[in-house]
Amino acid sequence: MTLREAFDRGARRYDLMVALNPGYHRELRRAAEALAERLGGAPQNLMDLACGSGLSTRALVDAAPPGSRVLGIDASPGMLERARAKRWPVQVGFERGVVGELNVERWGGGSFDGAQACYLFRNVAEADRDEAVAEVFDLLRPGGWLCVQEYSVAGSAAARRVWDLVSHAVIIPLGVVVDRNPGLYRYLWRSVVDFDSVATFVDRLSRAGFVDVSHRTATGWQRGILHTFVARRPEEAR
Structure with a gap:
């Protein structure tokens, strides 16, 4: 089973699984607010990369200036189906795309005021991550902002111990009981x-x-x- 197929299979119960994670929605809101507070008060043109079932998109829509356009992009058709089934303002849309393989001209290079990417880059092969980050850079207008929320335990023995404990004692067993999709959670x-x-x-x-x-x-x-990372494309292009 490919990674995309695993996410497709897990899409139906994904919202339930993450709802069992204390603080999941709070941290999504914090990430979206970190991006929104760096934007102007006028409606913005925004991307939600790896939007999944739309939970991160909801956080971004709620935090962004009213009237902002939000485009959610994900590689999983199953996740996109769940996202599209929810109620959204008319200026919110979803399309399929794989970060690292996006056609920047098609998506509008240099035309987005901000981009959010929650739990995206660890799903990109290490050899391709620099290209994926550069691709997002090219999608942003000069002066545009990127907010990344991601798990990282490398270099911290204490963080690794907690992550291993929570994963093997809680997350993976829940993946078996709730989702019957343990491969995804492993x-x-x-x-x-x-x-x-x-x-x-x-x-x-x-x-x-x-x-x-x-x-x-x-x-x-x-x-x-x-962790939440925030970064800006300079006013002058590279």
Whole structure:
């Protein structure tokens, strides 16, 4: 089973699974607010990359200036089906796309005021991550902002221990009982273990040309495990 197929299979129960994670929705709201507070008060043109079933999109729509256009993009048709089935303002839409393989001209290179990417880049092969980050850079207008929310435990033994414990004692067993899709949740555990350290990902953002890069960690049990990165495309292109 491919990763896309695993997400397709898990789409029907995905919202229920994440609802069992204390703080999941709170941290999505914090990420969306971190992006929105850096935007102007006028309606914005925004992207929600790896939008999944639309939970991150909802957080972004709620935080963005009223009337903002939000385009959700995801690789999983099953997740997109769940997202489209929800009620949205008319200026919200969803389309399929794979970050790292997007046609930047088709999506409107340099035309987005902001982009949000929650739980995206650890699902991109390490060899392709720099290109994926650069692709998002090219989609943003000069002066546009990117907000990334991602799990990272590399370089922190304490964070790794907590992540391993929670994954094997809670997340993977729930994936068996609730979703009957343990392969997806074992993958999610491993993808976090294998992902960049915070410093490595900050370096990726800088190499792509982003400036004003900042980072903060989550609260609660996810402290030191879940991180939010904010970065800006300079006013002048690379």
